[in-house]
Amino acid sequence: MTDFVFLFPGQGSQSKGMLDAFDGISIVKDTLDEASDALGYDMAALIRDDAEDKLGQTEFTQPALLTASTAMLRLWREMGGAEPAQVAGHSLGEYSALVAAGVIAFSDAVQLVAFRGKAMSQAVPAGVGGMAAILGLADDVVEGLCAAASEQEDNVWAANYNCPGQLVVAGNAAAVDRLMVAAKEAGAKRALPLAVSAPSHTPLMQPAADAMAVRLQEITFNAPSCPVWGNASATTEQDVEKIRAALVAQLISPVRWTETIQKLAATGISRGVEMGPGKVLSGLVKRVERDMIVGVSISPDQLQNSLDLMAGE
Incomplete structure (x- = not known):
């Protein structure tokens, strides 16, 4: 059965040691190494130790969360998990969803969100x-x-x-x-x-949106393998140029998560997996669509439980 959705979390779901439960798993280590190579710093050390208190800084938070979500996604696939019918992500999580749908390569996406985080931080002076x-x-x-x-x-x-x-x-x-x-x-x-x-998803982020519009043109986008829900429109889009534009609009537009979950349910989706650290989205979904069942992926055992749940076992 594939009538389920992957839901990818955004900022606020990060925590020091958020991949500790996956220590020693090759596909997770490989994903951390790929992020480190793309960004030029040790992603594994950042997530594991956060010795310099960078995990709370948005230009580090965003690539760390995307890396953690992608590592869990790759392990799901290695475990034989089915592909979802649709994907959606909350704010930053929209980039993780695009990676899952094959629209953006992970190495490109992790650099994109690092750039996004820095641009957001610079758009509005601290304290404003x-x-x-x-x-x-x-x-x-x-x-x-x-x-x-x-x-x-x-x-x-x-x-x-x-x-x-x-x-x-x-x-x-x-x-x-x-x-x-x-x-x-x-x-x-x-x-x-x-x-x-940073006052995210408001017109004050226009400088960041302008910077992202330029940066996004440098990245190869592919047609999505499944519908990807956009935060700004609460709709799905197949055209890659419209997806690119949606990522710019996302910075200055509100995240329409309630509407997204309602529309997902209206398409017949009744199950999902929060593919990333924490349980923030599973909690929100229950407040929107009480009957929707959402598994989590915060450990290999929980990932297996969610895999069984999505398989109808």
């Missing part, structure tokens, strides 16, 4: 931007609060539509602060500042 998670309010309520909290050169926008009752906002730091106060006054269960300075 911010992000916050708003819990317990309807999306349209938060959207209205964003509009009310925004001023001429000081704005906040909806950035990640994660699941019903959870919307991440981003923008200028002062506007984000105003939005959090307004959200609490409007009855939000929580309004939590996030430990990131």
